[in-house]
Amino acid sequence: MCQIRDMSNQSLPIVDAGADGSGAACCAPLACKPLSESEAAELAPLFKAIADPVRLRLLSLIACHEGGEACVCDLTAAFDLTPPTISHHLKVLKQAGLIDSERRGTWVYYWIKPEVLARMSALIGPASRAFAGTA
Amino acid sequence: MCQIRDMSNQSLPIVDAGADGSGAACCAPLACKPLSESEAAELAPLFKAIADPVRLRLLSLIACHEGGEACVCDLTAAFDLTPPTISHHLKVLKQAGLIDSERRGTWVYYWIKPEVLARMSALIGPASRAFAGTA
Numbered sequence: 001m002c003q004i005r006d007m008s009n010q011s012l013p014i015v016d017a018g019a020d021g022s023g024a025a026c027c028a029p030l031a032c033k034p035l036s037e038s039e040a041a042e043l044a045p046l047f048k049a050i051a052d053p054v055r056l057r058l059l060s061l062i063a064c065h066e067g068g069e070a071c072v073c074d075l076t077a078a079f080d081l082t083p084p085t086i087s088h089h090l091k092v093l094k095q096a097g098l099i100d101s102e103r104r105g106t107w108v109y110y111w112i113k114p115e116v117l118a119r120m121s122a123l124i125g126p127a128s129r130a131f132a133g134t135a
Numbered sequence: 136m137c138q139i140r141d142m143s144n145q146s147l148p149i150v151d152a153g154a155d156g157s158g159a160a161c162c163a164p165l166a167c168k169p170l171s172e173s174e175a176a177e178l179a180p181l182f183k184a185i186a187d188p189v190r191l192r193l194l195s196l197i198a199c200h201e202g203g204e205a206c207v208c209d210l211t212a213a214f215d216l217t218p219p220t221i222s223h224h225l226k227v228l229k230q231a232g233l234i235d236s237e238r239r240g241t242w243v244y245y246w247i248k249p250e251v252l253a254r255m256s257a258l259i260g261p262a263s264r265a266f267a268g269t270a
Contacts, residue, residue, distance in 0.1 A: 032198065032199035033199065034192065034195045034196045034199050034213075035191055035192050035195040037188065037192070040188035040189070040191040040192045040195075041188045043188075043191055044185075044186055044187055044188045044191055045186075047182050047183075047185050047186040047191070048182075048183070048186035050179075050182050050259075051179055051180075051182040051183035051186045052179055053172065053175035053176045053178075053179045054175070056170055056175040056178055056179055056182070056258070057169065057170050057172070057175045060169045060170040060175075060258065061169045063167065064167040064168065064169045078169075117259045120259050121256060121259045121260045123191070123195065124185075124252045124255050124256050124259075125256045125260050
């Protein structure tokens with residue numbers, strides 16, 4: 001596992017793979033293998049797409065919306081921004097592959113693509129959960 | 136929990152908080168509360184700092200390095216880039232608060248700040264682990 005030197009005084013959760021299958025699937029840290037050039041080149045645009053406060057909020061609004069999808073009308077109402085500006089940010093998230101959408105009647109509905117977020121989480125999750133076991 | 140509509144055919148792991156304390160600490164999805172404006176403003180620069188292939192690779196090289204810290208000499212050797220370019224990227228990561236460093240003799244050593252990565256992971260991790268339970 002990643003061996004992170006913990007310079008903080010915070011107590012980080014100890015990662016325990018556990019004995020049962022679900023625990024292992026959830027908690028086992030991914031093997032710590034440095035990213036290849038091609039992996040890094042694929043992942044960087046995903047992080048760039050969410051490196052914006054409005055897009056971060058849009059992403060979290062969609063993820064937390066009842067039913068897992070949000071109408072563009074609900075999203076626009078949450079910001080002091082014009083509909084075209086919101087549409088632009090949604091387009092950036094969609095082009096990066098983080099969300100998908102479908103028109104139903106008057107409105108467009110958006111939802112998260114969890115498999116893409118899982119790739120991003122797999123990079124920073126294990127490092128964040130590691131602890132100072134070897135320093 | 137976040138209710139994500141899963142449009143893919145992939146089988147996503149079912150998040151199970153488990154009965155024991157460590158399982159809950161590891162696996163329980165964070166409450167799905169949309170990010171506030173101030174939270175988004177704080178988090179966006181962190182994602183911006185890693186929205187670059189070289190910095191992503193540096194971060195993963197440091198996290199995966201034996202002992203949880205890496206000498207700048209090891210990091211520079213992994214790239215076809217000049218030492219000043221590597222130093223620039225390390226400076227961006229350090230200014231964002233993702234890594235810290237210490238000079239020891241000739242070399243500077245770098246390590247990850249897991250508490251900062253944990254904040255980023257808390258945003259994208261739950262959404263990535265959610266599944267289509269209600270769509």
